[in-house]
Amino acid sequence: MALPSIRTRFLFFTGKGGVGKTSLSCATGLSLAEAGKSVLIVSTDPASNLDEVLGVELGQVPTPIPGASGLSALNIDPEAAAHAYRERMVAPYRDLLPAAAIQSMEEQFSGACTVEIAAFDEFSKLLGDPSATADFDHVIFDTAPTGHTLRLLTLPSAWDEFISSSTGGASCLGPLAGLEQQKTLYAATVARLADADATTVVLVARADSASLREAERTRAELAELGIRNQTLVVNGLFSDAASGDPIASAMATRAADALAHVPTGLALLPRTSIPFLPRGTVGLDALREMAHPKTLAAPTSHEMPATALPPGLSGLVEDIAAAGHGVVMTMGKGGVGKTTVAAAIAVALARQGHRVVLSTTDPAAHIAATIDGAVPGLTVTRIDPAQEVRQYTEEVLAKAGPQLDAGGRAMLEEDLRSPCTEEIAVFRAFARTVDEGKNGFVVLDTAPTGHTILLLDAAEAYHREVMRTQGDMPDAVRQLLPRLRDPAYTRVLIVTLPEATPVHEAERLGRDLARAGIEPHAWVINQSLLASGTTHPVLCQRGGYEVPFIRRVADELSRRCALIPWLAESPVGVAGLEHLVSRTGG
Template identity: 60%
Template structure:
């Protein structure tokens, strides 16, 4: 990896969900530690899987990695950070103010905005306070998926703008009340990010059009924040061994085509190509090998591959009849970033619309690509939209000012407008739009391509906190918000499809998501395993090794996790446009074996 020739002190990894940021960040940390550098590896992802990749249980403080003695790792646990942050803000008032006042303060710190602020607070301490990481030569940040990462980076500007405009001296912003004292620390964090001698921003992508477009968009937005020392890593690049295998040739061709057509600004960056690892990246030894093309021989896996093959699992088409049986309702496609939620949501929406039902397809994911999946094609009874945070925030703010501000004097309106400038307002507005989208399922089908796992769970888990926050600002509870949790918990109204890939991290994160949903009394309807090689007549040894690797995770899902499961085989042609999406729900798996 070329950025390791002259590594800066801070290395910051970002990219579309599912591209392998964690694997590349961990491999970088191990390679630096192997040169006797003291390294701290930090995840700011609410759905972090550092523990699994490194093979050790991590906490909120640096933990030594036994197999790499100078490497330490930690997860910034949003829940724990939020609890500590909340207590710092509320604790001094216990026993001083009446219990009711303290309880009111605790309510203001109970939403998902507090989680994000708390995580950023800790992130900034590590980045902006040199004494916090003085014992380390390098600090590596394995960040959350792109939308969340950009929010972390832009929050200092938003908070700075709020602080400059806060002329009233009030502290009605709840979670933001503690930020004034931290302003210098946030400024130092932004300064460190923009210092090319101190920080390298590593854009991780796959050789796929959507991942490369996302890397380019991220690059531009980060450059606007003066984060300009950027390096591109294209991860998981496949090279066919058996040229007679049409699937292997198609996979190689798809990657080559995507790289040739990558956005122009990415072509000018220094870059590193990382070959596909057929057995996944788990453990220190595999991290040390990342970047090497250690291909198997043509016969080394033939017997193992054939003997361990799982019995055929049903295709996605088997789910459609039951999904349309109620005649209306909500279908949620949920899972880790990069597993194909957008494609599955679009395919299900198209299949339902083809049967004559009215369908609305939408997303709450800031990094979604529904338009690309649809190729901008339309069916008469299928409508498509995206919940845009900026639009929803403007609409929500206007609504609150119109209702809650109607009878306020000038000072009262100034306080309310100040409150609405909080970054927390965007969270409330997006949540309201999500609730409105779900409510539309009372008279038609609504298919929602939701955000990556951590953000989705925050939306669902914070429903009651948002109840309090919305009534605090507008003095009334919208019907859609009031009925959201009952609707999500009603299996006759809402069907949750957990989308995953036959790989360790996506399956285990999906299992965590399922546990979180069940705690919220939401029972998943089915698991959909995307890009499965098992039904395919492949002969390429690298592809066969990958097929053998996936068996363990197909079994784990079908035998221990899902009450109902469906698979989508890897496609020779990308499943885009109405015809490509229809193919996913009309495929006869027996044809693939001919």
């Protein structure tokens, strides 16, 4: 078991959030650098923790990594990229157009879609322009969680189609000339991604069914884009089933079962495995251990360190139920178990006789598979972007179209074909779902952090866009932000794991929420081995590693905290979810 073999100049790590893409990309880059290669690691993730893993503050230009000769890294900051992109598009017109026209252009560039296209613009320069990375033997891209990555990859064809079919001079991104100038670069970027001699796409997964399903979906969608040069890495594989320890046996059995049922397309790819590491993968020493796991000394202690643990989930559910109605939102870094926690709370509330809607804005969520059974009073829904776009487009055309001449209608239809329309339509559906909390409970399993914050920040951009397309502002949208800021209506739960990166990422989320005027109701620490009861030496060592992160969340970051142990019984299906709530943490 080792890192994947590398034969191409470009490496592209992708996969479901929380599977270890950043750690693996950094370990691979460090290994190549220590073999004498010059390596650049690039993060395209809005919620990147590349700085933390490598132990150095990064910017948008390559920064040498101290203690790792030949290794450099940079972060593509989507907000900074959007600001630069907006200024590049607007600046040529400042002395030519009236102030009102310039303000209108700047507003058109203020939405989430501009952030995404700007980030891809920066990404394309590095992958599509050979001169941008000429100083490096290898360029490694640590990408965003799957849904965002796929959207990033499909943008060239989406924008190309939109540009070629546009007849007006402006879109939701402003002057089309700004996109036209990049068409050649975008085409080169896609060609480089699909070139098996130049690029390898590394699909990263955990040895569990949901993660492998997501990797298969990614493999298939990339293949449809012509990107077939893929390899699979199964990260964090625990295989000691013979110890007699119930937790260790359950962990090994789950992994073996998942790998025995790898989806067919995924099973055909070259595969490597990285073993479960008892301590985190932050810092160069930890990355070297990931690259050379056989150098690790075997732990011997069968005892967990003593520390006071927060209570379990049941008390938090009782507190939420006492309100009688409202919205519960689980938020956090991808892969921390937001879907499971949301489903468990929804089932528990429904069991108490409440009317509950469980929904998601996450395109990669598997809520229905998590529930896997009917519960009286519980309705499971999903915000489907394609369906929302159709409904939104039909509504705007029906309301605004009759008042327009042929040219005006053509321009409106052009605007509605842009990729920005999806952001608007999904945001509207999100607001509509939150509105249902008036008459019962709505439990929202939200998308990974970066996308969620973009969604919450989109109110003003949405309002401007609706007014520009002559639609109406739904009452649910008008009331959305006040409701999200009302602690009596909305209870935000930050879900994390007792590990460095998820906790630090959750801290950043807390700061983002504070800027939006939203205070978390509670924090939930999920999958704690420290609280599991295991006596396996490797898992006990991992439990000891959890202590400072549990203490930071419980004692410093949260007003209220719940802890969920790592359970031998998989928390899937109604019975598994109910067991999740009934178990106590401390």
